[in-house]
Amino acid sequence: MEFFLQLVLNGLMVGALYTLIAMGFVLIYKASEVINFAQGEQVMIGGYVALMMLSSVRLPLPLAILVTMGLMALLGFVVERGILRPLTGYPVVSVIMATIGLAAILRGVAPWVWSAEVRGFPAIVPSTPFRVLGVPLAPINLASAALALLCMGVLGYFFQRTRFGIAMRAVSDDPRAAAAMGIDLRAILALAWAIAGMVSALGGVIWGRILGVDPYLAIVGLKVFPVVILGGLDSIMGAVVGGFLMGVLENLAAGYIDPLVGGGAKDVVPFMVLIVALMVRPYGLFGREIIERV
Amino acid sequence: MAVYQLPLARFGLVALLVVLFGVVPLTASDYALSILNLVGIASIGAIGLNLLVGFAGQISLGQGGFMAIGAYTAALFALRLEAPFWLALPAAGFSTAVVGCLFGIPSLRVKGLYLAIATLAAQFIIEWNLLHSGWLTGQGAQGALVIEPATLGSLVLDTERRKYYLIIVVALVATVAARNLARSYIGRAFVAIRDQDIAAETMGVNIFRYKLLAFAISSFYAGVTGAMWAYYTQVVSYEHFLINTSIDYLAMIIIGGLGSVPGSILGAAFITLMPAGIRDALEALKRWGMPGTLGNFAYVREIIFGLAIVLFLILEPEGLYRIWRRIKDYFRLWPFAY
Secondary structure, three states: OOHHHHHHHHHHHHHHHHHHHHHHHHHHHHHHOOOOHHHHHHHHHHHHHHHHHHHOOOOOHHHHHHHHHHHHHHHHHHHHHHHHHHHHHHHHHHHHHHHHHHHHHHHHHHHHHHHHOOOOOOOOOOOOOOOEOOOOEEEHHHHHHHHHHHHHHHHHHHHOOHHHHHHHHHHHHHHHHHHHOOOHHHHHHHHHHHHHHHHHHHHHHHHHHHHHEEEHHHHHHHHHHHHHHHHHOOOHHHHHHHHHHHHHHHHHHHHHOOOOOOOOOOHHHHHHHHHHHHHHHOOOOOOOOOOOOO | OOOOOOOHHHHHHHHHHHHHHHHHHHHOHHHHHHHHHHHHHHHHHHHHHHHHHHHOOOOOOHHHHHHHHHHHHHHHHHHHHOHHHHHHHHHHHHHHHHHHHHHHHHHHHHHOOOHHHHHHHHHHHHHHHOOHHHHHHHHHHOOOOOOOOOOOOOOEEEOOEEEEEEEHHHHHHHHHHHHHHHHOHHHHHHHHHOOOOHHHHHHOOOHHHHHHHHHHHHHHHHHHHHHHHHHHHOEEEEHHHHHHHHHHHHHHHHOOOOOOOOOOOOOHHHHHHHHHHHHHHHHHHHHOOOOOOHHHHHHHHHHHHHHHHHHHHHHOOOHHHHHHHHHHHHHHHOOOOO
């Protein structure tokens, strides 16, 4: 029972991170129906920039995080302007390939500029673990869970209560109608990419603190796909629930299936869940049932 | 309508065959032949993927995984059953086609980016299974298999030149088959599904059948590519067939031209030759006194690879084949502009 509890709690902690990354993904999908294969790479860049702000520029932590978020928002904006806007109206495969190309560029640039060695992040929160129900948990993990929930709250408020948030929902609902009502589509898309950049900056800080900053940080981007398919591509709530669920699921798989198959269940079980989810409920747990069905 | 409308094109075809079978193998160095061999193998896979993505409009990120199935099937046929090459090659194609159909089933439920993600999952599931199938490959975690060179009768295809002949024949068969397939009822059904699936269904195209057929044919090509790769390198290891391979092949057909068989070959050549080109360029830069450029090869390669994809998408979405056609038209119509 303690083993089970440990797996679940640790899964929730990892899931918090998936949640953060999945939210950036959902934001972009909601606004523009673009699927961003460079999400993981953006998180990696976020980690590098934050590290640079802390160790080279020597900013205090809160300021460093804010500056990183600003720079990542700028990057998102530039990507939207430079790569995705020219591709408006192109077939899906082109847009997917464009973000894959972007991912390759970022993967090449980051280690070139900042070196490919793993570099530790300065401690953000105390590192002595404390116990929840007898299971030791690292404070950084709790911080990331708290941050994910905070982000969800902020984004939820943003979408429900603010002008821009409501405009964004209108655009994702029906871009033409939204434009007819005077909403600036271009501004909304740029905003979505900027916010997604900020969220991935936070992901980069947390993930970088846990794993150290190096190009492999980008691999976390692949975890996004099972999470968002399970939760629903266009639902922030889905990203959160999907993230926590998938974190727990893969941890349980690692705990109980690994001994049977000799390791690696963590990497494959989410994708098996993904296939099942696609077959049974393609729009996910919280997505709207309007996706293209055959 | 004939495939080649102009007498010049037919003459050009004969000339091309003479060059491919006569001039090149007699004059090219082993290094040049090895690059041509890689281009030839990649062309088969790119054509197969283009039939699925470019013609039928079904996105697949699983080409690497499908190629792995073909490579392992061929290797296992050769090692366990001691099957000759001419048997192992189609066996690889057919077994991969079966697996491809299996993972093509989601295409009946979802399309567009959902399908892209489903095939991404296929890639990871296949990768993982290869890594954990020591019971089958019997070589532990790396799953590397070493096979003998291909033989046809008493002929052992063990040098670059001999392999070249084999690869060029298979690649030509693959090209001709794909071009004819594209012109047939099947090819037109693919295009109809790509352009407007509902309209296609109204016109009497059985979407269920043709989507699965697209996956089957494309996977068959992927399996043959994997088998050719296995016989070419004689070492089969799962590391050659990761997600990066899938992305490379998608890049080939994007850069070459979606929905074009000759474009697939041009794209395969572009992506295969690119690393060598970058390396040469970096070496030149180093000779001119740029310090430390060669050490950055891996990064430069990634960046140029990404840039090539993005720039082609934005500036010339129809790819190299469109550029080639423009050049051709220019000379054909000269001295007029149109």
